[in-house]
Every structure is written in structure tokens, then in C-alpha cells.
Amino acid sequence: MQVSQNTAVMDRAVQDKAVGTPRRSFLSVWWALVDTRIGVIPVPIYAILVALIAGFIATGKLPTEICMVIAILAVCGFTCAEIGKRLPVFRNIGAAAIFATFIPSYLAYNHLLPDELFKVVTDFTKQSNFLYLFISAIIVGSILGMDRNVLVKGFLKIFVPLAVGSVAAGVVGTLVGMAVGMSAYHSFFFVVVPIMAGGVGEGAIPLSIGYAEILHVPQGDLFAQVLPPVMLGSLTAILLSGALNFVGKRYPHLTGEGRLQPAGDDDLHPAAHPEMTGASAVTTLAAAGITAITLYLVGLMCHRLFGLPAPVSMLFLAVLVKLLRAVSPELQEGAYVVYKFFSTAVTYPLLFAIGVAMTPWDKLVSAFNVPYMVTIVATVATLMGTGFLVGRKLGMYPIESAIVNACHSGQGGTGDVAILTAANRMQLMPFAQIATRIGGAITITVVLIVLAHIV
Structure with a gap:
């Protein structure tokens, strides 16, 4: 995601080591990765959430509690928005909002979303009226x-x-x-x-x-x-x-x-x-x-x-x-x-x-x-x-x-x-x-x- 930022942090870590400061290269790189975000989600947390959502779906029982719903909406919403933000030209005319709205609409209509995920999101949205x-x-x-x-x-x-x-x-x-x-x-x-x-x-x-x-x-x-x-x-x-x-x-x-x-x-x-x-x-x-x-x-x-x-x-x-x-x-x-x-x-x-x-x-x-x-x-x-x-x-x-x-x-x-x-x-x-x-x-x-x- 922010490759230039990560590269700068790595270069700084190498310089710190060269001048005799405590060795923190791994920690510096890890912190840079944690501070790199998809939407508001740190990249390591994003990876964990994707794995957890996929695991719950694979086991055939997706929890319906609010923590699960928040995780699904955050991961999916920010993923769609991130795609829109990275499109040349279109990112300047609202592609993030368009993708976050109409990609899930297309996926839902064509039954490309897992049935359990579709049901959990739909039930929560309509019942909670959030x-x-x-x-x-x-x-x-x-x-x-x-x-x-x-x-x-x-x-x-x-x-x-x-x-x-x-x-x-x-x-x-x-x-x-x-x-x-x-x-x-x-x-x-x-x-x-x-x-x-x-x-x-x-x-x-x-x-x-x-x-x-x-x-x-x-x-x-x-x-x-x-x-x-x-x-x-x-x-x-x-x-x-x-x-x-x-x-x-x-x-x-x-x-x-x-x-x-x-x-x-x-x-x-x-x-x-x-x-x-x-x-x-x-x-x-x-x-x-x-x-x-x-x-x-x-x-x-x-x-x-x-x-x-x-x-x-x-x-x-x-x-x-x-x-x-x-x-x-x-x-x-x-x-x-x-x-x-x-x-x-x-x-x-x-x-x-x-x-x-x-x-x-x-x-x-x-x-x-x-x-x-x-x-x-x-x-x-x-x-x-x-x-x-x-x-x-x-x-x-x-x-x-x-x-x-x-x-x-x-x-x-x-x-x-x-x-x-x-x-x-x-x-x-x-x-x-x-x-x-x-x-x-x-x-x-x-x-x-x-x-x-x-x-």
C-alpha cells in the first residue's frame, strides 16, 4: 500500500543501525506496516479479519452478532473504496463511493456473495436501520x-x-x-x-x-x-x-x-x-x-x-x-x-x-x-x-x-x-x-x- 513510506522507514532503520543506535529495524518495519491502512484498518488487522471471515464462512456458520457484522462491513466497504481510490482519472470523480455502493449491488444480484454473508448484512441493515x-x-x-x-x-x-x-x-x-x-x-x-x-x-x-x-x-x-x-x-x-x-x-x-x-x-x-x-x-x-x-x-x-x-x-x-x-x-x-x-x-x-x-x-x-x-x-x-x-x-x-x-x-x-x-x-x-x-x-x-x- 504505501510502498514509498515503508521504503523510507526501512532506509531510516538501516541508517540508525549504521550510526550505532539500538537495533530496531524489524520493529520499525512492523510499525510502518501497522500504520499502513486500508481505509481505517491496519494492514495486519485487515489480513487477520479476511482470514477470520473466510474461516467462519468455510465452517458453514457465520456469526450474526454485531462484532461480526462490523468486521464484514469494514473489510468489504473499505476494500471496495480502496479499489476506487486507486483508479486513474475515476478516483477524482467519486469512484470510491461508486465502487463501495454498486460493486456489492452487482455481486448481490448475481449471487457472487456467499449466501450467509449476504443474509447477515441484509438482515442487519434492514433490522437495525443504522x-x-x-x-x-x-x-x-x-x-x-x-x-x-x-x-x-x-x-x-x-x-x-x-x-x-x-x-x-x-x-x-x-x-x-x-x-x-x-x-x-x-x-x-x-x-x-x-x-x-x-x-x-x-x-x-x-x-x-x-x-x-x-x-x-x-x-x-x-x-x-x-x-x-x-x-x-x-x-x-x-x-x-x-x-x-x-x-x-x-x-x-x-x-x-x-x-x-x-x-x-x-x-x-x-x-x-x-x-x-x-x-x-x-x-x-x-x-x-x-x-x-x-x-x-x-x-x-x-x-x-x-x-x-x-x-x-x-x-x-x-x-x-x-x-x-x-x-x-x-x-x-x-x-x-x-x-x-x-x-x-x-x-x-x-x-x-x-x-x-x-x-x-x-x-x-x-x-x-x-x-x-x-x-x-x-x-x-x-x-x-x-x-x-x-x-x-x-x-x-x-x-x-x-x-x-x-x-x-x-x-x-x-x-x-x-x-x-x-x-x-x-x-x-x-x-x-x-x-x-x-x-x-x-x-x-x-x-x-x-x-x-x-x-
Whole structure:
């Protein structure tokens, strides 16, 4: 893996021996190997885990306890990501996130994963719903760690590029669909709208139910039609967001590296977070973690009582907590460190789990025909391009504004994770949730009202 690093350590060990220092060449090489990692896993530990997983599978009984699941997801997720990170050119446009999501989807669909491993990962992902633990940590941590002025202004501004981008994408996508041989009706209602509906659970399913009631067609047939654009739209958004990350490195003035707009003076800012030290650090991190879980559970209760999606409720609660300064700077620091931990250590294992359990490869492949692909790419590109231009006009960083708009065309919460991972901007998760959840809900509501009036 880091061959040059290992070579340098070996050379240093030889030099130490030559000048009479204690002989530590073997230990130095071993430490260098331990400090060489695949993702976050030291290489020797990685080798041991691979051997253990293979051994358990060979014995015919793969344990289902959480330690086993964590080991499987870590090894498989970081392996897929590592492959993507080492591909020339493609590594610059989000290949790590794409590989961590779609390689396991392909393997699962073609039964190339061991049956026991597939079952353990699928059962854990669906039963534990740990996607929402991840989103809770990311949303609460990023909001509490965000500049307060940027938070207020960003939440007010982000709806403008989102709204303008949605209208522009609807028009352009429909016109392109017509140009490649589809009807305006089919292009708009069955290709363009599903892309911006907010994913699968909050988008494609309620959209297909609404279509079924209005058109008097079986909901299952309609769901099969609207799902492929959701999948391919999310993949397109991942690729384009990865490309924008590369553009940001070439043209730094276009990006805030995760900040939506220039920061003001405030009590806290992600770029200025000091390292947490001292005996109280562990307690603070634990307090921050349970705070994030509590806010999510309050959001879950709001969903049960009022029907508002739990992540959206949690998002607004976290914003309220930040605006009212209801938690101390120390706890805000702890929340930010929890966010950094989850974004660093949990993202790729989570994407692998999503790929195995929640990403149907056949639905993705079914959208790979020229008319669909051209229409979908045009829709997503217009949505992001409009976000770029409008965001710049409003004083926001254009790349960040475009990436938030990209999340409007993502595969729900799972798409947000993949898009922001490809863009290396997980700090934008609160704004991504607005684009996905609220933007998707508004899209579905408006479209169903329009369809009911024209049928």
C-alpha cells in the first residue's frame, strides 16, 4: 500500500543501525506496516479479519452478532473504496463511493456473495436501520459545528437555487426526452419527476401510489417504471459531484470546501475546531452522541404524531438548538468530533451495506438505454448547473450550491451519503436533507396536483 513510506522507514532503520543506535529495524518495519491502512484498518488487522471471515464462512456458520457484522462491513466497504481510490482519472470523480455502493449491488444480484454473508448484512441493515444513526450523527454534528450566521443565511438562501434548478431541470429534461423520441408526458412524469422525488422510500413509493390512484393502474407496475430513473439519476449525481470536487481543487475560489458561503464571526466554526484533550473528552463525546440520538428519537415521535419525516424534524430541532445556543460550546465541539468519526470510519461500510441490501442492480441496469440515459443526464446536469449559477449570484460558493442541488436528484438518504462522499463534503448533509426530503415532498405534491387536473 504505501510502498514509498515503508521504503523510507526501512532506509531510516538501516541508517540508525549504521550510526550505532539500538537495533530496531524489524520493529520499525512492523510499525510502518501497522500504520499502513486500508481505509481505517491496519494492514495486519485487515489480513487477520479476511482470514477470520473466510474461516467462519468455510465452517458453514457465520456469526450474526454485531462484532461480526462490523468486521464484514469494514473489510468489504473499505476494500471496495480502496479499489476506487486507486483508479486513474475515476478516483477524482467519486469512484470510491461508486465502487463501495454498486460493486456489492452487482455481486448481490448475481449471487457472487456467499449466501450467509449476504443474509447477515441484509438482515442487519434492514433490522437495525443504522443508516439513520449515521444521518443523525452527521446532521447534528455538522449543524452544531457550523458557523451560526452561515447556518441562518444558508437555510434561507438554499431554497432559491433549489427551486430555480427544479423548474429548469423539469423543462430541459422534458424537452430532451422529446428530442430523443419520448412523449412529453412520459418524459416529465416517468423520467424527470422521479429523479427529483426524493429517493425510493420517500419518493418513488409515494409517487407511484399517487399515480396509481389518479391513473387507475396497479401501483406495482408504476413503481417499476419510476424506480430506474431514481437509480440512474442518483448515479449521475454521484459522478458529477465527484467531478465538481476535482474542479474545486483546480479552482479553489469556486468552493468553500464544505461551507455553503463565506463565514462570519461566531462562536464556532468547523475550520477552527481545536483537538479535544483531557479526561473529559470521552464524556463529552458520549454526551454528544446521546444528544444526537435523542434529537432523532424526538424527530421519530414527530413523525408518528404529525407525519413529518423524522430526519427533517431532527434537522429543524438541531437548527433550533444551535440558534438558541441551548448546548454549550464544549458539547458542540463533541458533536463535531462525533460527526468527523462517522464521516471517516462509517461511510464506506455503510455504503457497502446499502449496496447489498437496498440497491437493486437490475433496476439500475434497466435504465441503461440511450433515451433514458440522455434525458436523465440532462436533467441532473441542468439541476446542478442552475444551482451553480444561482448560488454564485446569491453569494454562495457555487460548487457547494450545485452539490446540494445534486442531492435533490439522489436516492434519498442513501443517495445523499454517496453524493456527499464522492464530493468529499459531508458537512453539507443538513442542506442535502432539505434538498432531498423537503424538495422531494414539494415535487411530489405539486406533480400529483398537476396530473390530477390534466387526466
